[in-house]
Amino acid sequence: MTKSAQAAGMGERVRSTRVRDPDRKEKILEAAADLVARNGYxxxxxADIGAAAGITGSGIYRxxxxxxxxxVALFDRVIDGLLRDEREIVDHVSDLRLALHQLIEGQVEFVVGDRELAQVYHREINNLPEADRRRLRRKQRLYLEEWVHLLDELRDDLGDTEARYVVHAAIAAIQSTLFHDSGLPEExxxxxxxxxxxAVLGC
Incomplete structure (x- = not known):
């Protein structure tokens, strides 16, 4: 066997033992959320994102x-997670008031538990390409529609437009803490x- 053939064989063995890190994409997303929240998009x-994720060179572009x-991947993950949890609640909780309260708890957990990511979403969604921005906005409206539907069922005194306004006000109350450090314990x-x-929803 020639030296070149031996080298090729060694190269094949090296490539065959190389293991792709299954968490690498997640590390990139976590690093991006942290950096953008602290420094702005x-x-x-x-290169900053790659370095923070422990990925050198052009690896991030893979x-x-x-x-x-x-x-876009960060925001899809956020909204898809909220929609998934919402569907789980709606499908399995028959008490409408309890279902709405669990939706509230999920939104509170997003704002408090994933504060940096929630901040990034609010600050940076307008920096996305228009097609992605519109698609994410549609998902956001779909998420809000279930809140409106539940509130319509629970409060006969509200019309659909009024229920929609009250839902937006309730979520705004939850998200009001995003850009204000209260110093309070998380719980x-x-x-x-x-x-x-x-209190805003009245139920």
Missing amino acids: HSVSM HFESKSAVL RLRRLLTDAAI
């Missing part, structure tokens, strides 16, 4: 073709935001 480069693609903050949303 425009101040963060793909997973995402651009910085906006990273942001206390969760309780206050949940109570505020229930």
Whole structure:
């Protein structure tokens, strides 16, 4: 066997033992959420994200073709998770008031437990390509529709437009803490935001 053939064989063995990190894409998304939350979308480069995720060179481009693609993946994950949890609640909780309260708790958990990611969403969604922005907005409206439907069922005194307005007000009450550091313990903050949303919804 020639030296070149031996080298090729060695190369094949090296490639065959190389294991792709299954968590690499998730590490990229987590790093991006942290960096963008702290520094802003425009101040963060793909190289910054790769370095924070422990990926050197062009490795990050094997997973995402651009910085906006990273942001889109982050936001899809957020909204898809909320929609998935919402569907689970609606399908399995027959008490409408309890179902609405569990939706409130899920939104509170997103705002308090995933604060950095929620901040990124609110600050940066307008930096996305228009097609992605419109698609994500449609998902967001779909998420809100279930809140409106439940509130319509629970409150006969509200019309559909009024129920929609009240739902937006309740979610705004929950999200009001995103850009204000209350200094409260997380559990206390969760309780206050949940109570505020229930009070706004009136049920």
